[in-house]
Amino acid sequence: MREKIQDILILVFLLPALCQATTVAFYTDGVIQEGDVYSYVYVYNNATVDMTGGVVTTVLVAYDSSTVNISGGILHQIGSSYESAASTLNLSGSMQADEVEIGGSSVLNMFDGTIGSVEIDNIANLYGGIISDYLLATSTVNIYGYDFQYNPLAGDYRGGQLTGFWLNDTPFSIDLYYDDTPGGSLVDTYPHIVLIPEPATILLLGLGILLQRRLK
Numbered sequence: 304m305r306e307k308i309q310d311i312l313i314l315v316f317l318l319p320a321l322c323q324a325t326t327v328a329f330y331t332d333g334v335i336q337e338g339d340v341y342s343y344v345y346v347y348n349n350a351t352v353d354m355t356g357g358v359v360t361t362v363l364v365a366y367d368s369s370t371v372n373i374s375g376g377i378l379h380q381i382g383s384s385y386e387s388a389a390s391t392l393n394l395s396g397s398m399q400a401d402e403v404e405i406g407g408s409s410v411l412n413m414f415d416g417t418i419g420s421v422e423i424d425n426i427a428n429l430y431g432g433i434i435s436d437y438l439l440a441t442s443t444v445n446i447y448g449y450d451f452q453y454n455p456l457a458g459d460y461r462g463g464q465l466t467g468f469w470l471n472d473t474p475f476s477i478d479l480y481y482d483d484t485p486g487g488s489l490v491d492t493y494p495h496i497v498l499i500p501e502p503a504t505i506l507l508l509g510l511g512i513l514l515q516r517r518l519k
Contacts, residue, residue, distance in 0.1 A: 372393045390409045391412070426445075
C-alpha cells in the first residue's frame with residue numbers, strides 16, 4: 304500500500320509539469336537538466352546540447368552537424384533527421400529512452416543507459432548499456448566487447464540473440480530484428496553487426512597464430 308501511495312504522489316507532482324510540456328529548438332549550445340520537461344526538442348546547426356536530466360515526452364531530434372550528449376533523464380524517442388543529418392548522439396550514464404532511430408549520416412555512440420528499441424540506418428558504436436527490446440540495423444553496428452555468442456534460434460524478433468560482455472565486464476544480451484514480410488524490404492540485422500573484441504583478446508589471438516606458425 305505504501306508503494307502505491309508513493310507512486311500516486313509522484314504522479315501528482317509530475318502531472319502539472321507534463322501538462323505544461325513545451326517545444327524547444329536549440330540553434331546554439333544548451334543544456335537540458337533535472338526539472339526541465341519538453342514535448343519536442345530540436346537541435347540544429349553545430350549546436351551541442353547536454354542532457355543531464357529532465358523529461359522529453361515525445362521526441363528529441365538532432366539535425367545538421369549537431370551533437371547531443373545524453374547522460375541522464377527520460378525520453379520517449381531519440382532520432383536524427385533522415386534528410387541531411389550528420390549529427391552525433393552520445394548516450395551514457397543513467398539515461399532512459401523507449402526508442403532510438405538513427406538515419407542520414409548520423410552516428411550513435413552508446414556507452415551506457417537503457418533503451419527499448421534501437422533502429423540504425425547509418426553507423427552505431429555500442430560500448431555498453433542495455434537494449435531491452437530489440438536492435439534493428441540496415442547498416443553497420445560496431446559492438447565492442449568479448450566472449451560474443453550468437454544464437455540464431457534465440458530472441459523474440461526472429462533475428463537471433465547476441466550475448467557477450469562489454470569492455471567493463473558487464474554481461475549483455477541483445478535480441479536482433481529480422482523481417483521478410485511479403486511486399487516489404489528484407490531486414491536482417493546480424494549481417495550488419497561487426498564484433499570488435501577487446502585489445503587483450505586480439506593480442507591473445509595474435510599470440511595463438513604466432514605459436515601455431517612456430518609449431519608448424
